[in-house]
Amino acid sequence: MTTITMENISYQEDIRRKTSKPLIWIGIVSIIMFFGGLTSAVIVSQGGGEFLTIDMPFAFTISTVVILLSSVIFHFGLISIKKGNYAVAKISIIATLILGLLFIATQYMGWVNLYENGVYAVGAESTQESSFIYLLTALHIAHLVGGLISLIIVLVKTIKERYTLDNMLGMQVSITYWHFLGALWIYLFFFLKFIIA
């Protein structure tokens, strides 16, 4: 009898194929619960009666357009790889990466705008609602950084032409997470707009 070793490459590939997507989906569920908890906290706090409204910075609207566009372009990259067009795929992924960074920049612009209007994140002059705006957006960015790292890995693999029609699992996982980040932002945007702003 032969011992099955875990170092067997085809075995590991098989496991990866079976488990990568479910792993990211369940990870996404836990992130949804995390933000669900925080946004519920906003609603519970609002019940206290002392909740003030805050003007939403226009930069956050630009963020929304940017992240939606990035999702569309990333998807276009996936389609290009399926067609074997690595050159277009590379450009799409680079564009997604740039849009991701632009998203962070517009978020930062929004914060500057809030700060200039006397809406503070922390300290004695902060209020519950002002802190929530900064916290929710910053935590979204923290998750987006994970997405950017995965984008860089996908970019390297695309440059090396590692993805094939049968094997583009890494890219599919990355794109799932990226779309989720977009959806999460849209939720936060409307939540902030209608609940706090």
Add this chain to the structure above:
Amino acid sequence: MSTHHHHAKDFLFTYVFSQDHKMISKQFLVTGFLMGFLGLVMSTLFRLQLGWPGESFEIVELLMGSWAEDGVMAPDKYLALVTMHGTIMVFFLLTAGLSGTFSNLLIPLQVGARDMASGFLNMLSYWFFFISCMLMLASLFVEGGAASAGWTIYPPLSALPQAIPGSGTGMTLWLVSMSVFIVSSLLGSLNYIVTIFNLRTKGMTFTRLPLTIWAFLLTAILGVLSFPVLLAAALLLVFDRSFGTSFYLSDIYIGGQVLDHSGGSPILFEHLFWFLGHPEVYIVLLPALGITSEIISTMSRKPIFGYRAMIGSMMAIAFLSFIVWGHHMFLTGMNPFLGSVFTFTTLLIAIPSAVKVFNYLTTLWKGNIVFTPATLFSVGLVSTFISGGVTGLILGNSALDIAVHDTYFVVGHFHIVMGLSAIFGMFAGVYHWFPKLFGRMMNNKLGTLHFWISIICAYGVFFPMHFLGFSGVPRRYYTNSEFPMFDDMLDINTLISMFAIGAFIGQLFFFFNFVYSAFRGPKAPQNPWKGNSLEWTSPVEHFHGNWYGEIPHVYRWPYDYSKVNAQGEYVYGEDFIPQTTPLGEDEKDGGH
């Protein structure tokens, strides 16, 4: 030199940074038990203070040094020990220790997989757990001592570093430790769920899964859904403590000084905390229920009664656990109507719980019971699940809860229903699967002695607490001898402390048995309890991959015990039929 290097590398990857689920399981078990032992020592020490308030004990001075000058524990250290005892027992022993050990050991072995979905994430899960243990223990030794706001760390006590000594660095470390712990728990849960859904062997349908696996699956789902909310709660607390935000704080005066916080509410923390906190009860309890379902069926040599009802009731318990958190908050000024809704949802849990108890008893009924320590502890769990559950009906009812809220009645209730049930389930699991974990057998006589001391002393500790609670004795107080109305209760407290010392001694038998048997116990046969589930088909010796050659296929549910034909003879000549035995003609699969 190179051989030496090779051996060192082998050692490192086999015993330390192992990705093999069986080794990770042992790592969780040993770490969990070490933490549990510390939690036990802490409780015994503060029971000395409660039983004999103000009396000097040499042992207390020896173990606590300057924290107990002249052998009397300082009040702030008492609060720190109570907090750490709760935290360690609930999270480190009964969440990570229990789930981490048995989910890791049994999920791949019982569903027929060579390992978890991701060995790497699994390894990370253990090491995050280890780091969180170290951080929590380190908090005992920082200035001001460990967190002292109780294991529920309610603000404002936990939110203001200047509130009490334990609200300083100790509290910060508590929060950091728990955040790392939550990451560990999430990584573990991700793996458990995906392994059960995606890596089952051929023929292993969901209605052929052992009840252990169902319990671990539901536990992991509860973890993924509830732990992130605790992380959110902890994060807001960190901001309030360190950055001057006001999520949980408003209009606070401390030392005659007005603080700058306004608009927040500590009740918000309670909502977030108990949204995790109540499912956490079942994160602790469900694995124990799964383990004992398996053991009771195997050791009664009978099919589990109501297999599908068992699954359904666990699902119902898991679902209901998310809509009952308000019963921890009846006294927060909650609208009485909302209180009645939470009372209703809470009392509903009695139904699936009763189904489970009924099924346990009917499985045991007229069984050919083999009394191993695992069987005894499983039956012990059924006992504590009933007696602790009954007092839950009182606490779940908002009108009755008001009278006993924050008294020893609550302490007695949750220690019996959650603490004892879960630890009995864990002991049962260790005795039962010790041959699978270490390839050796534990000593049955010592195990039986351990059980009887444990159950007698445990009831001796927690049953009288209900009377203390009825008399209004509040929990968490450093001393009850300062209040004349509780003078009559002092004897009960002394009695409880005597039983607590007895329980501590009883556990020493277990630890000796555990360590001795792991190295010197008799070698285990492959299937010592004549069980049907897949783990008993894998060889005794451990290697990464679980089975030589192909993974066995499954043809039937795991509870075909004592199956007889029309002539009253065993169908396959034995009183058990492993899951790998194909169904005969006209034979029906039990789970369907």
